[in-house]
Amino acid sequence: MRTRYIDAEIIKNTIKDLCIQANTILRPDVLEAIKELYRRESDGFAKNMLGALIQNADIARRDELALCQDTGMVTVFITVGGDVFIRGGNITEAVNEGVAAAYEEGHFRKSVVADPLLRGNTGTNTPAIVHIDVIGGDKLMIAVMPKGFGSENKSRTIMLNPTAGSDEIVEFCVETVKLAGPDACPPYVLGVGLGGTMEQCASLAKKALLRPLNIASSKPHLAELEDRIKKKVNELKIGVMGLGGASTVLAAVVETTPTHIAGLPMAVNLSCHALRSASAVI
Amino acid sequence: MKKINTPLMENVIADLKAGDEVLLSGVIFTARDQAHLKLCELIGQNEDLPVNIAGQVIYYCGPTPSADRVIGSCGPTTSSRMDPFTPPLLKKGVKGMIGKGRRSSGARDAIVREKAIYFAAPAGAGAYLNGKVTSCEVVAFPDLGPEAMHKLTVKDFPLIVVIDAFGNDIYARFN
Numbered sequence: 146m147r148t149r150y151i152d153a154e155i156i157k158n159t160i161k162d163l164c165i166q167a168n169t170i171l172r173p174d175v176l177e178a179i180k181e182l183y184r185r186e187s188d189g190f191a192k193n194m195l196g197a198l199i200q201n202a203d204i205a206r207r208d209e210l211a212l213c214q215d216t217g218m219v220t221v222f223i224t225v226g227g228d229v230f231i232r233g234g235n236i237t238e239a240v241n242e243g244v245a246a247a248y249e250e251g252h253f254r255k256s257v258v259a260d261p262l263l264r265g266n267t268g269t270n271t272p273a274i275v276h277i278d279v280i281g282g283d284k285l286m287i288a289v290m291p292k293g294f295g296s297e298n299k300s301r302t303i304m305l306n307p308t309a310g311s312d313e314i315v316e317f318c319v320e321t322v323k324l325a326g327p328d329a330c331p332p333y334v335l336g337v338g339l340g341g342t343m344e345q346c347a348s349l350a351k352k353a354l355l356r357p358l359n360i361a362s363s364k365p366h367l368a369e370l371e372d373r374i375k376k377k378v379n380e381l382k383i384g385v386m387g388l389g390g391a392s393t394v395l396a397a398v399v400e401t402t403p404t405h406i407a408g409l410p411m412a413v414n415l416s417c418h419a420l421r422s423a424s425a426v427i
Numbered sequence: 428m429k430k431i432n433t434p435l436m437e438n439v440i441a442d443l444k445a446g447d448e449v450l451l452s453g454v455i456f457t458a459r460d461q462a463h464l465k466l467c468e469l470i471g472q473n474e475d476l477p478v479n480i481a482g483q484v485i486y487y488c489g490p491t492p493s494a495d496r497v498i499g500s501c502g503p504t505t506s507s508r509m510d511p512f513t514p515p516l517l518k519k520g521v522k523g524m525i526g527k528g529r530r531s532s533g534a535r536d537a538i539v540r541e542k543a544i545y546f547a548a549p550a551g552a553g554a555y556l557n558g559k560v561t562s563c564e565v566v567a568f569p570d571l572g573p574e575a576m577h578k579l580t581v582k583d584f585p586l587i588v589v590i591d592a593f594g595n596d597i598y599a600r601f602n
Binding site for chain 1: 448461488489490491492493494499500501502504505507527528529547549550551552553554555557558572573585587597598601
């Protein structure tokens with residue numbers, strides 16, 4: 146076993162670059178999904194709105210403007226190999242410094258308050274929410290997801306019975322989108338977590354949103370479930386700006402994890418069409 | 428596509444129907460959660476407001492800042508959070524609101540009662556809308572940072588009428 150040293154400064158700078166990228170360059174798979182919708186949509190206001198979203202992505206990239214003014218609260222998923230030793234700081238500090246630097250340099254909105262009741266702005270868009278998993282090896286993998294709260298506010302959890310089947314799972318997804326209606330900027334992406342404990346499940350639902358939209362689950366029973374959820378939710382016919390039309394949901398992404406014999410925790414983390422994330426391996 | 432200007436005259440408002448697409452030019456004022464809370468507190472205490480909102484259009488928006496442009500990314504935020512504060516603001520003379528998503532029946536009733544109007548701006552297209560803003564200055568509650576009230580001048584700001592002055596609502600099918 147050999148220790149691999151990584152400077153905290155490298156982590157900070159990587160986080161900074163990823164946050165700026167995520168906020169200004171729309172993920173290629175998301176942009177492609179919107180372009181596909183645009184091609185399929187019949188002429189009218191809904192098609193014009195989809196056209197505006199495609200223009201928005203172009204303008205954001207060209208002018209280094211935020212894709213959406215809600216540059217969100219940042220969630221960071223880190224997987225670090227046990228052979229890695231961080232020098233000159235700790236991971237969490239490095240992450241927060243990187244986020245603060247990105248939001249200053251990128252002129253992004255400072256949307257984080259220190260106390261949920263007192264509501265004083267932290268002025269730095271930190272703290273970020275940091276999830277760290279330690280595995281074997283010597284790699285450090287980072288994914289950042291700045292997520293706005295329009296969609297976050299419509300996300301939901303439920304503790305299903307262990308005997309619950311896919312019908313209940315699909316139903317909860319449909320209900321979640323029905324409650325959101327046109328309010329959280331459809332077309333949506335659904336991140337679905339199944340299993341774990343209450344908090345693990347919720348974080349898994351958000352992590353699910355990292356997967357490219359054109360990649361189905363590698364597990365056949367989940368790929369089928371993703372398809373069923375997408376079909377059923379699209380029957381709501383909410384559409385872009387709630388104007389009806391070809392699509393309410395761009396994709397449903399399901400991730401699972403081991404859980405207790407007495408339960409089936411479920412979480413739906415709803416994303417708007419401006420699904421933003423960026424990742425790197427150090 | 429109708430072109431309309433602020434201040435919105437009552438006859439212009441009366442001519443607009445839910446579902447109409449319009450291009451708005453003129454002055455609008457941003458205000459979201461905390462500014463609405465403060466404005467309604469002042470109204471409740473019979474105090475003067477820092478901005479004369481009578482006849483004006485409120486835009487539910489907390490923009491990103493910018494070093495070299497008048498404003499950064501500036502799309503709408505979810506309107507329903509401002510529903511509880513809407514009746515007193517409309518009573519105080521606000522004539523138009525721009526945001527995204529549904530309104531409550533209370534907000535809709537106030538719109539009809541006060542002959543106001545509610546528009547949606549393209550949602551999640553803050554960089555695209557940046558190009559429609561020609562000036563921006565903070566005019567109230569600067570301590571609120573992005574939640575401060577900004578006076579914006581806009582040119583051909585694309586909107587759709589969601590709720591007209593007669594209570595027609597393009598999102599009625601979701602209720």
